[in-house]
Amino acid sequence: MARGPDCIHGVMWDIQRGDLVRTRHKRYTTLDGNQQLVYYHGIVIGSPHVGQLTMFPEIEVYIFETRRVETFVAGQIETISSTYY
Numbered sequence: 001m002a003r004g005p006d007c008i009h010g011v012m013w014d015i016q017r018g019d020l021v022r023t024r025h026k027r028y029t030t031l032d033g034n035q036q037l038v039y040y041h042g043i044v045i046g047s048p049h050v051g052q053l054t055m056f057p058e059i060e061v062y063i064f065e066t067r068r069v070e071t072f073v074a075g076q077i078e079t080i081s082s083t084y085y
Helices: none
Strands: 020-029 035-044 058-063 068-073 077-081
Touching: 020 058
Parallel strands: none
Antiparallel strands: 020 035, 020 077, 035 058, 058 068
């Protein structure tokens, strides 16, 4: 099992405050039966955290398109640009 500051219960999640991300926001079905995903872009404003009542690590992201702060789990986020030095 991996250990370190980016390790949350054995899952490696290299994301930090200031990262530019693409989020998988929702899935919908078109009239012809095709499924489409909606992707939004945003910037990470929180630190990864795991609460007692949640099973998966979550992080807060400011979404540019909606101008709102939303919480996402690891499977919904793709890092576009990292703030690593």
